[in-house]
Amino acid sequence: MHVTALSTVPPADPRFSRCAPERVAELIGMLADAGLTVTSPNISTTHPLARLVTRVAAIYEYERSNAYTASQLAEFSSLADEGPVVFQIGNGPLRNVDGENLQAPGMEVKLPVAADAYRRRYSSISALSQQGLDVDSSVPPVIGAAEAVLRPAGEIERMQRAHATVGHIAAELALGEAPETDDVVAVDRALLTVREKQFLQDVGSLLVPGRKFEMSEALQERAWLHLESVAAAEALAWAIGNAEVPEGRLRAISCEPVAWMMGAPATGNAVVRSLEDILDAFDLNHLVHHSAPDWVGSEGARMAAGWNRALGWALWPKGEWGQSERVI
Numbered sequence: 001m002h003v004t005a006l007s008t009v010p011p012a013d014p015r016f017s018r019c020a021p022e023r024v025a026e027l028i029g030m031l032a033d034a035g036l037t038v039t040s041p042n043i044s045t046t047h048p049l050a051r052l053v054t055r056v057a058a059i060y061e062y063e064r065s066n067a068y069t070a071s072q073l074a075e076f077s078s079l080a081d082e083g084p085v086v087f088q089i090g091n092g093p094l095r096n097v098d099g100e101n102l103q104a105p106g107m108e109v110k111l112p113v114a115a116d117a118y119r120r121r122y123s124s125i126s127a128l129s130q131q132g133l134d135v136d137s138s139v140p141p142v143i144g145a146a147e148a149v150l151r152p153a154g155e156i157e158r159m160q161r162a163h164a165t166v167g168h169i170a171a172e173l174a175l176g177e178a179p180e181t182d183d184v185v186a187v188d189r190a191l192l193t194v195r196e197k198q199f200l201q202d203v204g205s206l207l208v209p210g211r212k213f214e215m216s217e218a219l220q221e222r223a224w225l226h227l228e229s230v231a232a233a234e235a236l237a238w239a240i241g242n243a244e245v246p247e248g249r250l251r252a253i254s255c256e257p258v259a260w261m262m263g264a265p266a267t268g269n270a271v272v273r274s275l276e277d278i279l280d281a282f283d284l285n286h287l288v289h290h291s292a293p294d295w296v297g298s299e300g301a302r303m304a305a306g307w308n309r310a311l312g313w314a315l316w317p318k319g320e321w322g323q324s325e326r327v328i
Contacts, residue, residue, distance in 0.1 A: 001068040009083035011058040070099030084112040114144025124252035136291035148315040160236035167230030173223035178213035231306025241271040260300030282311040
């Protein structure tokens with residue numbers, strides 16, 4: 001009997017595992033055929049099992065006797081202790097280490113979650129509650145330390161510069177002002193989403209030499225949406241130590257509504273933050289973004305959305321920009 005273990009934790013030695021995209025795609029297709037929602041705009045409507053499978057970082061293959069049963073998956077307890085892992089026996093359904101069928105209705109509550117991710121989320125909710133700041137406790141935790149892989153600082157800085165420019169252009173348009181043509185032309189568009197590229201293209205089409213700059217109300221409204229890039233750039237700059245921001249939106253225990261206001265960040269010391277610090281900030285912004293509490297306000301909501309998108313991308317190299325909020 002063929003037994004497959006799918007872990008979201010990158011392997012210590014890649015020689016003993018594989019992570020074939022086609023295998024992950026095959027499993028996602030299987031889940032879709034079973035009636036599970038495998039893709040949607042955000043985590044609230046995507047099935048947790050589909051999100052876990054999408055994040056698979058290592059696949060281990062084993063051969064066992066034909067009499068092998070789900071109850072025997074307990075032999076992989078040490079692998080399960082490392083981080084979230086699910087199993088498939090033959091062509092059967094995906095199961096947890098206890099042998100439970102995770103594709104059965106209501107079994108999303110049995111999905112494995114990294115122990116430190118659960119503790120971090122519980123701590124965040126508890127700290128916010130003690131301060132009278134309500135959030136949605138049903139929002140799932142972010143990834144754990146063993147699952148996270150911080151992208152190289154150079155890659156993060158490149159993305160930060162691109163979104164800083166997009167955010168600057170959006171801010172000028174929001175104020176009714178014309179952006180500099182050089183800014184629109186200089187953006188590294190290879191890093192941007194289709195929506196962001198289209199926004200810049202539409203702005204650029206209005207910057208004609210000798211002609212008065214005039215924009216529609218619709219474009220100005222879109223500019224307000226792209227102000228998230230200001231927050232995203234700030235988050236990336238903070239992660240690699242190029243910026244300092246209020247402690248009140250980095251850790252739940254220090255959280256206060258007044259900290260969720262956009263402003264010019266102080267210059268950092270260029271020392272990359274620790275993985276734990278980045279995960280703490282990610283967890284808080286993820287929770288605030290998906291809860292959308294009244295106390296954070298519209299500006300704070302924009303801030304949390306940008307930080308959530310940026311830190312999710314920074315900690316999950318497998319994903320593309322904008323994908324993390326659909327799977328983490």
